[in-house]
Amino acid sequence: MAISQDAHTVKQFDLQLANLRNLVLEMGGLTEDQLKRAVTALDEEDMTAAREVIFRDRLVNGMQAKADDDCINIIALRQPLGSDLRMIMSLANTVTDLERIGDGAKKICRMAVQIYDGVSSPPSAKLLRDVTPIAALAAEMLHDCLDALARLDVEKALTIIHNDDELDQEFQSALRRLITYMMEDQRTIGHAINVVFIIKALERIGDHCKNIAEHIVYLVEGKNVQQRRNLDMSLAMSAQDKSET
Amino acid sequence: MSTTIIETKSALDTALRPAAEAGKQSSLEVTDYDNRQTVGAITVDHPKMVCRNVNVYYGAKQALRNVGIDIGANQVIAFIGPSGCGKSTFLRCLNRMNDTIVTCRVTGQLKLDDEDIYAPVIDVVQLRARIGMVFQKPNPFPKSIYENVAYGPRIHGMVNTKAELDELVRASLERAGLLKEVDKRMNDPGTSLSGGQQQRLCIARAIAVNPEVILMDEPCSALDPIATAKIEELIDELRENYTIVIVTHSMQQAARVSQRTAYFHLGDLIEVGETDQIFTNPKHKLTEDYITGRFG
């Protein structure tokens, strides 16, 4: 399925690998769901939903533990090599990133609960204005990531890596805007900090998506993105040299 | 909430299916099984042996086709591949052990330090003194431990006095990491040692004539894991002074001891490369299939 379509001589190995992939994809589905719900809860000021997201994070953690166990078992029992080895390592790393994304969703909900705790007055809409597009961007990245993982689509993964810059820029400008608000009205600082935490969490989710995309590239191509970039650069430079001479 | 997960999963499953069919993205440079051109760099910077266009025939049957590979000085190179792939045949070409088989015919170029080893002026006796060999089954001579190691220096007339010979035997056993274990019983028969010790005795016997290259034909296939680990450690130490070529069935062993790895398949040299690259990111589909256990 991954790179070679042929089955292993040991059928059980195939089954284990497929199970691990399914588990990771399932975990991806769960984190995606968590992120969506977190953003919705924040949007709709639905604290029950937010608490449920916080509660459900332990499901994500449980799946991470299970996936890690499976990886260790496969390495210990099958001594995978070549693409199998890359698959296991990529999936293991992906699982860590997914768990962090789950943590991010949880953090957003924590912040939401703090913001709408009912003691202080709710923040003005302009403070939260930047959250929605950043959240949408992060959610799209995660979705694309999981899609690329399912299809082992390198092109898509590379697009995700490039798109991360977009999210970073959004985060930077949102941060600047928030600083402006805070300087204008010092009473907003309390809420603004919470909002900073939220967009920071979303930005981190984007970084994790980028990591996952890099794992996918490594899994398929056997070289990490850094190497690939260097290679591309040197190729471009040599092309330039040739054109100059 | 569980329904959502299931939905997501099924959505992903549908997404997954076309990927399985496509598989267009891959690290492999060669996905065509019929392409038998050697993939990877066959040359090295400081070659000890240079082989080009080597063909081996057993009677009418061709056992090796157009093998070209460099063997780097002070390196360990591992030959891997399924049974009958020609890796042992090629190993035996390197010190002309195939000469003993009447029907065997070797063509092409095999050079040791720029000397053609199949040239008429080269004597096999001299060649085999320069290229030692360790075999699959430990095969000490049914003589004492001392005599086993002293045999090579004796027949080649390397030493003049008994004291010199003693020194050489002890040094060889020391290098093979066996001296401590046999110091007190040099006159016991070599066959009284354990399997792993016997194999190290064979290595000591081979290095007693101070060869430049040591060929090892599955040296650990008859040994338990502890003895195997000792031999592997020894191979790593020997690399400092000798060039080592090892044929092995165990990919893990090849990965552990070698710097370069060559994969043979049905008489063709399919891929050569740095060992870590071969085992994490092979370039040929056949290599990939073999190391990941998809063979056949």
Added chain:
Amino acid sequence: MNKPTPAAVPAAFNRDIKTIVNAGLQRRHAAERRFRSYGLIAISLGLLFVVLMFANIIAKGYPAFWQTYVQVPISFDPAVIDPQGIRDPAAIESADYAALVRAGMRRMFPAVEGRTELRALYALVSSDATYELQRRIHQNPALIGSSQEIWLLASATVDTLVKGNIDRTLDETERSVKDNQIGWVDKLQATGKIEKQFNTILFSGGDSREPEQAGIRGALMGSFYTLLITFLLSFPIGVATAVYLEEFAPKNRWTDLIEVNINNLAAVPSIVFGLLGLAVFINFFSLPRSAPLVGGLVLSLMTLPVIIIAGRAALTSVPPSIREAALGMGASKLQMVGHHVLPLAMPGMLTGSIIGMARALGESAPLLMIGMVAFIVDVPKGIMDPATVLPVQIYLWSDLPERAFVERTSAAIMVLLAFMVLMNGLAIILRKRFERRW
């Protein structure tokens, strides 16, 4: 990755294996028991025949190791031995010792008179008695003039009678020993003047027409010289041939032909080798007839294929890993064979050779052809002296009618068998001792 549809379960898989096996179990065990009992019966039969043969031979041959002696009072009368009284050795040698024996016999039975009676009396002792007295005087001339009781060799008839092999109930005319002789022997036995002693003549004497004087020393020495020649020729040549064929010769049509011929030679009837020896060694090379040299040459021809075949088998049994080890060290082919293969194959080669030699020791047919069947009294002193060998001696004796030769034949067979067992035992010991494990 579509899974193949599972094959239909064969009908046989649905039956209960336990009951099926149980049903046939009794039959299988019965067949096994039956087969074992066949084997046991065959071995017992074989053993029985061996025991019968040995019992027969030993029962017949055992008495031959004992010989009857008669004690006769001899007076070494100087008048008979040395009439001139000058102790001339030549005269003493040629004296009439038979007269002394006769006088001694008469002294024991003074009552006997008449020519026929006396002759019968004198016939109680062997003609060897005369030489016995001569030998004693020769050794110790001081005996002249003294009187002594001397144990003299009894004649074969007396020996047979004493050993109880003559039927006394037969009519006098039908047996070789007469009534009066029986009477004298009984009398001598009653007075203890007849005694059975260990038969040294059997081992020290050459062949003779008189059974009591016949020995196997000549045949033994003949066999020794013949086998010596055989071993010296066939072992080195056989080993060299085996080594060359197995290790050095190219495998082609010629070596195949040679191999087939060697195998065939091993199966050629031995008499043919005798004819060959007669034609080549005696008629063409004019070597002496009946000589151990020719016998050894002929037996070498016969033993060679056996040694070559055993040698090649021993060489092939040396594991190839040892050869590879030696070649891998840079040993030349000759060094490989000389240092490693041959020492390991040597016990096997020696065993094969000894068994071949044992076969040669028991061989008689080819030696008949080259004249080693002659009646030879003298013990051979070298490889060119006429000689006979043990099996031929047995053959010769078995032809003779005297009862005393029957037991000597069996005794010779026992000696021959003892040597065979000895050689085969030696082969086993050599193998056990020098065989090296690898």
